[in-house]
Amino acid sequence: MEINQIIAHNVKFYRLKAGLNISQLAEAAGISKSMLSQIEGGTTNPTINTIWKICAGLNIPYTLLLEDSDLNKPTIIQKSKILQQHSADGHYRIFNYFPQSVHRRFELFQMELDPHSQYKSVGHSSNSEEYVMVIAGTLWITVNNQKNLLKKDDTIFFNPTNPHIYSNETNVIAKAVIINNYY
Template structure:
């Protein structure tokens, strides 16, 4: 089992048991099948970004709550190349959790890679989303309104609306996402 699968499996099982929920209960809350939840908890399935968002929304937790390791040091230097991504859309959308959610800080930070000529339809979720461009040109469709972002450009929006990340170019697009959870 890959390290990231193990972390996700342990965190999902811990959340479910702490709340006294059965797999059936979690399935009803999230819209994810009981068998898929069992496979994730047993480390037999590496969930997609979309599946993790469904579980996070249903359990009302942050996305990175599933990616959080325990007992991290207070000073943390991170190299993105050493992180394992959560992969969605057949490897065309990769999410690296840089700084997972912490309830006292109320935010989480990711770096995302979107492959050439690909679009990712994001799940609606709570919080404000901040997108900071690093590489390439990203088109962000927020409820039908399109915004083109280039390196060193940023945008902020409420994430509880439909939003689609689009890479219309032949280059890899890389950007950071900060999600702030006001309450």
């Protein structure tokens, strides 16, 4: 199944589960009703930030909207078979290895950020913590207007509710593991 169809199915499922109509969810998520209708209809592939906004409006983890039933079955997960998402400019990519589920209260991603690029996250769930470990290159993460330098094998954790920025100011790709822990 294509990613926009998975997202369409899951947005409608969780919207109905929350007892919301399209207008109520659009208002809670801070997006237009027409955009939400297109997403639920599977006619558009929403941006990463739009998905975060919908998740905030539904008060659910990000990966619940991306979860296809087949992702929960494999023991070995190959990167080549994972749903990849990217920013509008294509310089920021995330790979969802472990979506949050009834068995897990966390999401695990691998993130890649191209040289001389940045990605601005709109912020997400107030009931979570974000953990980041750099596995290749160098990454700057700005949280609450504080710029933090992380080199290979360095980690940081923070409250991801507010907007935060990932920056790569070097000539090599930066890679990191990101865990969103929900409580």
